[in-house]
Amino acid sequence: MEGKKILFVGDSISLNMWQSLLCMVHAAVPQSNYALKSVGNHSIFSLPEFRISLEYSHNVYLVDMVKEDIGVVLKLDSIVNGNYSWKGYDVLIFNSWHWWVHTSKGKNQPWEFIESNGKIYEDMDRLMAFKEALTTWSKWIDSNVDPLTCQVLFQGISPVHYDGREWNRSVSTTCKEEKTPLNGTTYPGGLPAAVGIVKQLLKSMVKPVSLLDITTLSQLRKDGHPSVYYGESGNDCSHWCLAGPPDAWNEILFALLSN
Incomplete structure (x- = not known):
């Protein structure tokens, strides 16, 4: 990674992976005079x-989200934000789902309307919306990235473990x-539908994008979430403990960057 300028773009799952990488890098060179700063939604760790x-940009949908007269609009076919925040890096690692x-609506859904092909909707099938947004992202990559100077990766779909039926337990199990992984x-529960969309889209792109395929290995780590440490106050089966699955993701990342 020496001499690299790397940017993670995505949601709190990207943050999970970025934090893991920072811990691993710092453990490798503990005496390094590192710097860590954050401005708005952008954080930078430098050696x-x-x-x-190693930078992180919080962007949960990748496409643009704009406040207009009618309210906050998620624009599935617009990605202007990429023009001023994703350029000039040696490595880009994207994530969304x-x-x-x-x-x-509110904290868990920050937009009020969706814009698709010039039309405004109050809502639409989320898998279809995800596919359309990711298609917009893929067109941006194909138009703006030079593979000779920038390596692009897409962090695969990170699974959740809220329904025990997925690993042959009861519906109330989370x-x-x-406390142990699956053998x-x-x-047993199969792959999330979003995985197929990601793989199909990456194959159709002109510019090469590597898939950081973390889904199955993370599904097996039903024990890897922070909920067990929350006591009675919370039940987070979406994010991941450090060290844990994100460390494995970064081992894969290092292998992909070393090729």
């Missing part, structure tokens, strides 16, 4: 002596009761 910059399933190499 000047190694010319390394976690927020597409939130349906309660990750909070789980084997397959997950």
Whole structure:
């Protein structure tokens, strides 16, 4: 990674992975004179002596979200924000899905309307919306990225463990009761539908994008969420403990960047 300027773009799952990478890098060079700063939704961890910059940009949908007279509009076919925040990096690592399933307006759904092909909707099928937004993102990558100077990766769909039926337990079972991973190499509940959309879209792109395929290995880690440490106050079966699955994701990332 020496001499690299790397940017993670995505939601709190991207933040999970970025934080894991920072811990791993710092553990490798504990005496390094690192710098860490945050401005708005952008955070930068740098190691000047190694010319390394590891950055995180909080962007949950990738496409534009704009406040207009009618309210906040999620624009599935617009990605102007990429023009001023994603350029000039050696490595771009994108992620999106976690927020597409939130349906309660307010904190969990920050937009009020969706714009698709010039038309305004109060809502639409979220899988279709995700596919349209990711198609817009893929067109931006194809038009703006030079693969000779910038390597692009898409962080695969990160699973949740709220329904025990997915690993042959009861519907009331969540990750909070789980303290051991699943054995084997397959997950009884199968892959999320969003995985197929991501894989199909990446294959159709002109510019090369590597898939950081973390879904199945993370599904097996039903024990890897922070809920077990929350006591009675919370049940987070979406995010991940450090060290844990995000460390494995970063091992894969390092292998992909080393090729």
